[in-house]
């Protein structure tokens with residue numbers, strides 16, 4: 001058989017450019033980042049190869065009138081041959097080979113320069129290499145597919161890339177826009193970067209300042225860290241900052257100074273690799289419960305994808321994620337110990353989110369167990385206070401007020417508001433760890449703890465007189481004795497329905513939801529409500545005695561029914577069924593007949 005002739009694959013560069021422009025990068029501003037990064041790498045190269053070189057500066061300038069943007073460096077420059085071999089060959093770069101000698105280099109794919117053609121309709125590169133400083137060349141191309149190289153007037157060693165921006169990208173020449181873009185991408189770059197003459201990365205991040213030999217007072221250091229966080233995060237002011245140093249990652253996290261609720265998820269994490277912003281929404285590196293945390297970190301071990309806008313999910317990524325989690329927990333503990341004022345604000349701002357966090361993380365639960373508050377009928381309090389006020393038990397309401405609250409108000413006992421985010425599982429977890437009973441109002445087990453059921457011969461008769469359809473009458477004894485009855489809607493069935501609705505809300509902390517749902521799986525729902533009748537109450541006792549003695553109790557019963565209806569009118573669930581005017585006129589009618 002004749003040997004198969006191997007053919008070369010053809011690359012349609014124009015097609016490739018469309019893919020790159022439309023799909024690889026999320027924003028055309030990335031082109032600016034790629035050019036600055038090349039300038040940076042070129043300076044790094046010159047530092048390695050050109051003994052005695054002491055410079056290193058990147059200048060980005062723009063002319064809004066002509067729509068041009070220029071990136072200039074005093075790096076290694078390129079020889080005539082290097083222009084062809086590296087700049088003009090897609091997928092090849094000098095930088096990749098050099099990476100073995102320095103871990104400061106950013107480029108590796110040999111693709112970044114192509115992004116110039118996404119935003120520029122004409123690209124001119126003027127360069128003089130330190131290897132042949134007397135020869136300068138000018139490279140010109142419109143689409144990147146064809147280019148020309150000519151000798152040009154002598155110039156300083158280094159490279160200048162001048163883009164004439166396409167009509168769609170002219171905005172990049174706007175001075176403020178450009179300063180914003182470059183400032184964001186280069187905030188942590190180790191070399192000075194100037195935009196139209198102004199340095200955009202003058203302030204080193206606090207963790208780098210800290211490693212130099214200058215001793216900074218802790219209060220000063222804290223201020224610097226807060227100022228840095230404020231510069232980095234235009235959306236939320238920082239409340240306090242937490243250091244990150246481990247797992248190949250260094251940087252700062254900060255707690256957002258806003259009032260958040262449980263399902264708030266505003267995790268924000270900017271990741272810089274070798275000083276360049278790579279991903280400004282790397283939220284997955286932060287734990288899910290950290291919805292109120294922002295941060296900026298840098299790492300030399302995380303691996304960018306080719307678009308350099310995302311990170312590869314490799315071992316380094318996992319290690320970074322673990323390190324961030326640990327830094328967050330340790331940092332919160334440190335703030336609690338060292339900055340009481342800031343800590344108090346963290347607790348009030350993010351109480352709900354932290355309830356969810358404590359459920360998801362054992363270490364946090366240990367730190368927060370006695371600091372977080374749960375909402376109760378008597379105001380916000382810790383679970384310990386709830387238990388102290390509840391005679392050694394924690395009472396949790398699953399509804400909103402009504403009969404049970406009336407009863408507990410009469411007893412001056414707090415009931416935690418179980419309908420609020422994470423309250424039920426948090427109280428359960430807290431009490432479970434300490435062997436304390438949780439009484440959930442409206443659940444069958446809760447009711448058993450609250451109402452002492454008794455046998456009553458007249459139960460069926462009373463039920464006939466007082467209950468409606470799907471209501472169960474339960475004779476019982478309970479405090480306070482003055483209260484004749486308590487109508488308890490089936491809270492479990494309600495909770496079940498609500499949790500099912502919550503499931504649709506994706507961002508609710510799954511730990512809290514899971515714990516609560518485990519509990520509701522066992523609920524049936526034969527009755528909508530139970531009417532607990534207090535045999536100790538003078539009203540019921542008198543009614544029963546008269547009935548037993550064969551007296552006419554009709555008027556008294558009318559009055560009792562009217563009172564029951566009035567109490568039910570205060571209950572959200574039963575309110576609709578109550579004929580309020582009927583109940584009031586029932587009272588009037590009974591009184592008239594008694595007089």
Ligand SMILES: Nc1ncnc2c1ncn2[C@@H]1O[C@H](COP(=O)(O)OP(=O)(O)OP(=O)(O)O)[C@@H](O)[C@H]1O
Pocket residue numbers: 034038039041042073075076077078086087088092093094095096106107108109110111112113114159
């Ligand atoms: N400003 C510059 N000064 C000197 N050489 C440069 C400059 N810009 C680009 N080059 C050369 O062109 C090569 C290709 O650049 P390009 O941006 O396409 O890829 P890269 O930087 O090597 O890798 P990546 O795609 O990861 O950015 C570089 O490796 C370098 O040799």
